[in-house]
Amino acid sequence: MKNKIIEGFSRLGKIDKIKWLVNNYTDNSEEVQNILTQYWNEDAALQKLHEEFSENTISNFYMPYGIAPNFLINNEVFAIPMAIEESSVVAAASKSAKFWLDKGGFKTSILGASKLGHVHFIFKGNPEKLKSWFALYLQEELYKQTKDITRNMVLRGGGINAIELIDKTSELECYYQIQASFDTRDSMGANFINSCLEQFSQTLKYEIQKAESFTEDEKNSMQIIMSILSNYTPDCLARAEISCKIEDLIDESGISPQEFAWKFKQAVEIAEIEPYRATTHNKGIMNGVDSVVIATGNDFRAVEACVHTYASRSGKYRSLTHCEIDNGIFKFWLDLPLSLGVVGGLTKLHPLVIASLQILNKPSAEKLMQIVAVAGLAQNFAALRSLVTTGIQKGHMKMHLLNILNQHAATEEEKNYFVNFFKDKTVSHHVVISELEKLRNK
Template sequence: MNHKPVEGFSKLTKEGKTDWLVNEYLEGNVEYRKILQQYWNENPDLQKLHDEFSENTISNFYMPYGIAPNFLIDGKLFALPMAVEESSVVAAASKAAKFWLDKGGFKTTIINNEKLGHTHFIFNVESHKLLHFFNFNLKKKLLEATEDITANMRKRGGGILDIKLVDKTAEMQNYYQLKASFDTVDSMGANFINSCLEQFGKTLKQEVAISEDFSQEEKNSLQIVMNILSNFTPDCLVRAEVSCKIEDLKDDSGISNEEFAWKFKQAVTIAEIEPFRATTHNKGIMNGVDAVVIATGNDFRATEACAHAYAARNGKYSSLTHCTTDNGIFRFWIDLPISVGVVGGLTNLHPLVKFSLALLGKPSAQELMSILAVSGLAQNFGAIRSLVTTGIQKGHMKMHLLNILNQMGATEEEKQHFVTYFKDKTVSHHEVIHEFNRLRGQ
């Protein structure tokens, strides 16, 4: 089918958008229209709220919202909200939380809370002249020009921490940056940071124009390319860790505590040195992190980008978690750069986000950083524990069993049969089909 472009799609009503989409791309199939409309009718008020979160919204996309209990974090007990569709993520996190519950739980430390943004500009000028201009004039003017923007943030204890001139001309001709660090307290701070940076760009242009430090030709060469925050925040960093005596590991897989500790450390070391393993290793960490990030209304794409950039900060992609087994002590930890907020955005709009934050005791942004790092560490512990003992598929496929049965149209009675059937067996897709056909006499 040759589809036609549409004019003014955003101006159509939701019904109009749906009609056009179904008629143009789905051959007028009313079943597809019903799929979209079922969410409108379930909760019209909620759908209207969601319609205004994003552009051209025609329905909702639901994800499972689960709870991982028994997380002892810095002496306080938490139940973590997790919005995730992948089988076994919530189960693995819960199992890891329970494992560490009687061993002191998880300990966290906020290492730093700085967020970054840049004004990127091209300026055909000698770097020493620009540096002198920055130190003796521009930096002060930038802070003065943003006083109104930063007033409320400063009242809450945050604001602009520092501004630096960065010379990047060795990498790109005439390229410089104004690199600013911020403390945005309990907000993620994207709008605040970007507003400050855009003012930096205006002020830079104005101050250069009236400066006697530069020739007219140099002034004419100044071009502000862009003003934008960075989602790489290596100095907005939290550490989460667990530790115990190796003799107290008490794994129930049938191997000794010493062998478990040794194999676990080898698995982490492999992820530290082998990028192919590190990618999957860190993906598992982010299973735990993203699930709570989404449940609390934060930006999981920014979280992912930052974590993976940090994992490659030394020029080679590596594990975000680390392990030692020195002097009879097992220690496992993560240093996670993560920028999140508990005010602004969806935090006061999305009902389940409000519920999640209330469930977590209405944490500060730093407390949420700690919770997220713990969730990632727990998920990674659970995954490695399975890998070095029973294998990853035993638990994962058992959780995936219901997905397979639902695809095959199994009844509730048949589902119960399969849960019992696989109680002491490893689930495989082939074996499910074989037993399903046997059960139905096919």
């Protein structure tokens, strides 16, 4: 127990961190130490750069970085970079891109670009006095006191869109918010938003003490709890959609276009009313979304939190995608709240992020939002297409076959044998192991 507690771990050198860790937390310290050092980058400067992205860094954790080509988006062709370890995601996205390539591709638009932040505070005085003072005086003062912070953002076409006082006393006693919406242009904008909000809190605290309309008790009752952006951005929204005549929905499984369209729509509608299905349905969307968000150096945790809150906005967790059949036209679309950036953060530091943005032709933040939404829609189309035709396991297990073979140190000759063996069969772990033993016994 004693050796597992350490003071000053962050001050140790990288090698000393590893030695202490493997000696106290592993059974085979030499093996684990070799693994950790094996994943260092040979370029010392590049390794140092990676280490400075985070704290207490001792190695690198690699993920596959793939490309899904042939995405026709608003009549422009893209090859989309995706960083993900899950089998079949990149293949499925690529298959969707190819399916829609000769049907007009994907159409996208921006439905909004506002991000939100709040000053959360308690006020035990007269609510009407607070609301009147805010409208007649404080609101304008908040704009004035943040001019130095917002100047450069305003020059780029962004800034503070609106500032409101929100009364939340019906939900929590004496609780109010100053809510502000922001346009942060091509940056995700977290630092900008939080700087504005902290200035708001200082201004609120200072100005209420000067205000003659409040009693001393009311002034002293005001307590600022915190000032922070929200990762829920329902008004920062991208739409991606695909549509075609029903007769063009020709699937290799042999199902008729009419049956395909009907079953597909039913599958979406089930996810719109059944949370158990909606959770898996939306997880598949996020396979596509997160992989592009990670590849472009954005915060996938914030995106995930926002998206799932948005899916619950009606009070029930629902599908993020929607389907419509009208006058012989099949339409499938996704509205996705996304707070993304193409400047700041890792965008000028991480070499693969730089490469990703160049591959995407250096998009604006709004264009990246649309590309990410397309990746999510494509992934969902691929999953539903499999589910309503051949079933999901056939494709999944074929992609998983190499993982099974690699776990058992299969040679290239053995891998080629199994790819051919399972051409007309469904892959199962038991059959792979059984057949591998037979093969090796021969």
